[in-house]
Amino acid sequence: MTCRTFQSLLESFADNELDPSQVAQAREHLKSCDICREEYTSTLALKQLLSTPTVPDPDPGYWDEVTDLILARSVRSTSEYFREPGPAARPGLFDSSLTRATLSVAASLAILFMALFLGETHESQADRIAMTEQAMIETSSMVALINSDSEETMWTPEDQQRLTGCLTIMGPPGMMGRLTDLSDLTGVE
Amino acid sequence: MTETIPELVKRFTEGDSDAFAELVSRYQKKIYHLAYQILGNHLDADEVVQESFVRVYRKRKDLARVTNFTSFVIRIATNYSIDLVRKRRGHNQVSSDPTLMPGDVQVELSKNVSTPREDFENKRLMEEIRRALDTLPPRQKITALLHDVEGYSKPEIAEILECPEATVRSNLHIARTKLKKILKKRLS
Structure with a gap:
């Protein structure tokens, strides 16, 4: 060789x-x-x-521990693969087609009634706004009447004095210091 | 009576979780040992053991076509180990201290280490071997480990690494030639 x-x-x-x-x-x-x-x-x-080199053995409990971890990450996380075949499941409440149709109609009716109720509420709100606007118009007419020097005023001098007092109190913050004179201004003890 | 591996694999593919647990029990030490040899520390070996069996479980539907379960599971472990080797390449895994092992320090060369001096010498030798192995490309390193450390035959390694037997012979020859040069002092 x-x-x-x-x-x-x-x-x-x-x-x-x-x-x-x-x-x-x-x-x-x-x-x-x-x-x-x-x-x-x-x-x-x-x-x-x-x-020659030998790999050291891990702790004695390691093998059981790692087997558990592997099973937890595989078998137990996808248990449907190993599920025992059980008895057939009973039909659920919503499995019947009649029940489903009934529930659909009921839901439609509920939506309809809800829409009608909301529409009525909206009309009520419109009415309230109109009434508020009317009250404002009337109030402004009264203020104009108060401020006028007409002989035909509907307010007596006492009424005018009380009203002026009220307006003074409800006026700018600086006027609040006159609260002590409230009775004098309003004529109310 | 102990069930054979093909019987366990058959039960496993039929949905028996106990058969899978038994397969894990029978192969986990072999995989841990191989992974530890490749990666050099407990944490990585532990990761390889867990991930390999999780992958085996995920591929359970392919097992019907697998003729050799041992090669199948070692292949999965080897491929995952190669991935980890490549991933760890950037991290300086080999310690500069010859008395320390990479990763968690658990390696001893022989079970009958008696004195601190012998312990030191064994660890230093182990470190030298690991440094030499780490210079090899992953497939050469694994071929050498599978053949010279784990005792697999060349046809088995070819099946595990999914390559021709000639490639295994070539890789083993190149790996041994390089290792002989690096470990020349130890071999003389």
Whole structure:
């Protein structure tokens, strides 16, 4: 066997994959070739070195713990895959087509009544706004009457004095200091 | 009587959760060991174990077409480990302190370590081997680990890595040649 042939078979020789006749030839070559023998020895030594390290065992409880974690992440998270076949489920309340149709009609009616009620409420609000506007118009007429010097006023001087007093109190904040004169102004004890 | 792996796989595909739990129990140590060898620390190995089985579960519908469950599950674990190796490449995982191991310090070279000096020497040797392995591309590293550490045959590795057997032989040869150069002092 030549060195070239030996080198091509070195890995297989070191891994015990050669047939007996090849092994005999390789062994014969090693007897006469120092370089190939050194190469073969270092390959065996490397295999020995790599197989030497041992992985430390984790804590004794680790394996049970990791099995639980794996099952939690797989089986238990998709339990429908392993669900036992149970009895057939009873039809639910909304499974009947008649019930569903009835509920649909009831819902439509409820929406209709709700719309009518809201429309009526809206009309009531419009009425209230109109009444407020009317009251404002009447009030402004009364103020104009109060301010006028007409002989035909409907207010007596006493009435005018009381009204002026009320307006004074309800006026600017500075006028609030005159509360002590309230009875004088209004004529009410 | 202990059920065989094909029997457990059949029950699992039929929806038996106990069969899946049994498969997890039988393969988790093997996967942890492999992942620890590739990644060098407990946390990453733990992640590989969990994620691999979750992926097996998700692919349960494909199991009917799987002929070799062992290769199937090791392939998933290996591919996930390669992803993690690439992800961790940016993070300087190898410690500069020869007395410390990457990740959580749990590795000892032999069970019969008796003195602090021997312990120190073992850790230093382990660190040297890991540094040497980390210089290899992921597939060469995993080929070397699967073959020389975990004891898988070349046809099995070809099935696991989904590549021709010639590629496995080539990767193993290149990996060993590089490792022999890096670890020359240790091998002499």
